[in-house]
Amino acid sequence: MRRSSRPDGGDGGRPMPAPEARRGFTLLELVIALAILAMIAGSVAAGIRLAAGSIERGEAVAHDAARLRAAVGIFERALMSADPLPIAVGDNTTAYFAGGEKSVRFLTAGAPAVQGGGFWLISFFERTGGGGKGIAMATASPFRVGGAQEWEGTEKLRILIPGAVELAFSYSAGPTKEGAWEWLPSWNLKETGRLPAAVRVEFSVPSPSGPRKTAFVVPVPAGGETGG
Numbered sequence: 001m002r003r004s005s006r007p008d009g010g011d012g013g014r015p016m017p018a019p020e021a022r023r024g025f026t027l028l029e030l031v032i033a034l035a036i037l038a039m040i041a042g043s044v045a046a047g048i049r050l051a052a053g054s055i056e057r058g059e060a061v062a063h064d065a066a067r068l069r070a071a072v073g074i075f076e077r078a079l080m081s082a083d084p085l086p087i088a089v090g091d092n093t094t095a096y097f098a099g100g101e102k103s104v105r106f107l108t109a110g111a112p113a114v115q116g117g118g119f120w121l122i123s124f125f126e127r128t129g130g131g132g133k134g135i136a137m138a139t140a141s142p143f144r145v146g147g148a149q150e151w152e153g154t155e156k157l158r159i160l161i162p163g164a165v166e167l168a169f170s171y172s173a174g175p176t177k178e179g180a181w182e183w184l185p186s187w188n189l190k191e192t193g194r195l196p197a198a199v200r201v202e203f204s205v206p207s208p209s210g211p212r213k214t215a216f217v218v219p220v221p222a223g224g225e226t227g228g
Contacts, residue, residue, distance in 0.1 A: 071160040078122050079199050079218040083109045088147035096148045097195050099171050099187030105153045107142055123153030126167035134162040167203040171196040197223035
């Protein structure tokens with residue numbers, strides 16, 4: 001005998017379960033989700049800012065390093081081209097090299113950044129007054145009224161290394177018989193009768209981690225030659 005179906009879809013007298021209703025997000029769940037998204041977005045933004053700052057600092061450090069290398073190159077080219085050619089110095093005609101602990105002035109056959117070539121007086125010193133602090137360079141013609149002795153070494157200066165301090169020069173006549181190099185705080189051409197064999201340059205430059213010491217030695221190819 002066939003069993004008849006009920007109108008309500010039941011079978012055998014048992015009702016079929018109603019389908020489960022779909023449940024949406026509550027307000028609390030939405031608030032929590034938005035808070036999590038905001039935290040993630042904030043973290044990403046902070047990371048981007050840190051990355052951008054690191055790139056900017058890296059570019060600044062690279063720029064400062066390139067400028068320092070260029071300045072050291074100017075020192076080297078100028079000192080290596082020091083020339084013992086006799087010029088008017090006071091009432092005499094002699095080589096010109098005035099080496100002090102805080103500044104140096106001499107005659108060069110190829111002053112860096114000077115157009116026209118030829119012989120020039122050049123000086124390096126630490127500028128501490130107004131108009132910019134740091135290591136400065138100045139140049140002038142050796143053909144002057146009163147001779148090179150009247151040159152103060154600060155005319156038409158330009159700052160090579162902004163912010164650099166503690167500039168110090170020392171000079172050596174060359175290695176002793178034992179092979180040691182003795183360094184003097186000044187060089188008097190009248191006493192030595194020749195240019196130094198080498199010049200040591202020391203200074204400190206500012207950096208994010210504090211002052212950074214820089215030191216290098218420049219040989220003077222004409223050292224040992226007397227002038228006139």
